[in-house]
Amino acid sequence: MLEALGVSRRYGWRWALKDLNLSVSPGETLALLGKNGSGKTTLLKTFAGLLMPTEGTVRVGGEPISREAKGGIGLLTHEPMLYAGLTIRENLGYFAKLFGMESGDISGRVELLAETLGITDRLAEPVRVLSQGLRQRASLARALLHDPEVVLLDEPFSGLDPEAAGRLESVVRALCEHHARIVVFTTHDLSKAFDMAGRIAVLGGGRLAYEGNADNSKEEELLAAFDEASEGPA
Amino acid sequence: MRRFFYVLFAVVEKDLRLEWRTKESLLVMVVFALLVLTLFSFAFGPGGGSGENARAVQAGILWISFLFACVIGLSRTMSVERESAGFSAMYLSPSDPSALYLGKVVSVAVLMGIMEVVGFAVLAVLYQANVWKSAGALAIVAISATVGIAAAGTLFSAMSARTRTREVLLPVLMFPVLVPVLIAAVKASEAHLGGGGWADSRDWIRLMLVYDVVFLVAASLVFEYILEE
Numbered sequence: 001m002l003e004a005l006g007v008s009r010r011y012g013w014r015w016a017l018k019d020l021n022l023s024v025s026p027g028e029t030l031a032l033l034g035k036n037g038s039g040k041t042t043l044l045k046t047f048a049g050l051l052m053p054t055e056g057t058v059r060v061g062g063e064p065i066s067r068e069a070k071g072g073i074g075l076l077t078h079e080p081m082l083y084a085g086l087t088i089r090e091n092l093g094y095f096a097k098l099f100g101m102e103s104g105d106i107s108g109r110v111e112l113l114a115e116t117l118g119i120t121d122r123l124a125e126p127v128r129v130l131s132q133g134l135r136q137r138a139s140l141a142r143a144l145l146h147d148p149e150v151v152l153l154d155e156p157f158s159g160l161d162p163e164a165a166g167r168l169e170s171v172v173r174a175l176c177e178h179h180a181r182i183v184v185f186t187t188h189d190l191s192k193a194f195d196m197a198g199r200i201a202v203l204g205g206g207r208l209a210y211e212g213n214a215d216n217s218k219e220e221e222l223l224a225a226f227d228e229a230s231e232g233p234a
Numbered sequence: 235m236r237r238f239f240y241v242l243f244a245v246v247e248k249d250l251r252l253e254w255r256t257k258e259s260l261l262v263m264v265v266f267a268l269l270v271l272t273l274f275s276f277a278f279g280p281g282g283g284s285g286e287n288a289r290a291v292q293a294g295i296l297w298i299s300f301l302f303a304c305v306i307g308l309s310r311t312m313s314v315e316r317e318s319a320g321f322s323a324m325y326l327s328p329s330d331p332s333a334l335y336l337g338k339v340v341s342v343a344v345l346m347g348i349m350e351v352v353g354f355a356v357l358a359v360l361y362q363a364n365v366w367k368s369a370g371a372l373a374i375v376a377i378s379a380t381v382g383i384a385a386a387g388t389l390f391s392a393m394s395a396r397t398r399t400r401e402v403l404l405p406v407l408m409f410p411v412l413v414p415v416l417i418a419a420v421k422a423s424e425a426h427l428g429g430g431g432w433a434d435s436r437d438w439i440r441l442m443l444v445y446d447v448v449f450l451v452a453a454s455l456v457f458e459y460i461l462e463e
Binding site: 045048049050051052067068069070071073075077079080081082083084085086090094095097098099100126142 | 237240241244247248251252255256314317318319320322323324325326327328329330334462463
């Protein structure tokens with residue numbers, strides 16, 4: 001279980017998140033919607049332990065997030081978190097070691113992920129020569145490298161061609177349906193949210209404006225919450 | 235403990251591999267140190283001046299050139315981490331921040347070590363300094379000072395890496411803290427370049443070793459907070 005309990009986060013004088021309560025169960029996919037600046041990325045980074053909440057707690061498996069717990073979290077952000085001068089294989093090898101994977105296991109895991117994400121023939125290429133879409137896929141491989149229990153994806157479909165988006169979609173579905181992972185992703189694409197997520201949450205001004213099952217019959221209610229949430233200042 | 239060194243060597247391997255590919259930091263460091271040493275050799279003459287102060291001048295120029303070259307190298311090294319969001323990626327991992335920090339220190343120290351070998355060779359040629367006869371003793375002085383400079387430099391460059399004024403902030407933060415190690419390095423180098431024995435340099439080397447230990451331990455403890463966004 002991934003939980004945000006009364007989480008608030010402030011940047012200087014501005015509250016990016018305010019008293020937010022949200023929980024996601026294993027095997028569940030949550031889509032986070034909201035306009036730019038609504039706090040989606042901040043919430044994902046707080047879930048990942050990259051940002052500490054100003055107030056409140058983030059819990060993973062019932063425990064406050066700790067350094068050890070980070071071993072079970074994978075985060076994909078707008079920043080690829082890959083070294084441009086290294087090849088995809090070298091990047092993944094390095095991050096695998098940071099996550100404590102044994103040298104003997106790394107190669108097999110890298111090959112498997114590369115095959116799943118369609119980057120096998122690009123593994124030996126430096127990240128600097130890759131297109132944005134390929135970087136996104138390599139970055140996703142980095143996030144999934146250590147087979148995390150919690151997968152956090154910040155706009156994972158941006159920059160992907162339809163084929164790559166389809167692959168990613170099937171990866172996310174498999175993570176939830178077959179491996180009972182917790183998946184939280186942000187998107188601006190309402191249809192993608194309804195299509196992929198079991199539950200949808202809308203953020204506005206750092207607050208939770210709507211939360212409910214991804215049921216198409218609730219689309220109007222959700223859109224109304226989306227518009228309402230984006231009207232007020234943060 | 236095995237995992238600690240596993241992570242430490244992973245960081246060193248990654249940094250040196252990146253440097254081997256790009257040669258961005260090392261090349262700039264070596265060229266800068268060479269330029270400073272060459273320019274001062276014209277100013278002070280072949281022996282670094284004459285009389286009793288010649289060795290002190292040589293040692294002073296040498297360590298000042300190393301220090302400024304190191305600042306340039308550190309800025310470059312940390313800009314790679316900034317551009318790749320490398321610190322965030324490190325902080326996302328369950329790795330011991332001390333291992334990550336010490337890995338960065340070792341990488342910086344290796345680059346400085348290569349630059350220093352070139353610097354000492356240039357000092358021997360341009361300043362006719364007594365480098366070869368005291369090579370062993372000077373190596374110990376250089377290692378002691380390099381660890382201290384790399385330890386402080388890594389910490390402060392990581393601190394300033396995410397700020398807008400990082401190029402200015404790094405030397406402003408780093409230089410005052412490095413005063414003890416710089417004075418000790420100059421004095422110990424001066425003693426050995428002048429043909430003096432261990433008696434003249436022992437206390438300065440001890441000072442550097444104490445500085446190294448204190449800084450490495452303290453910085454290892456606070457590095458986690460620097461990685462946080």
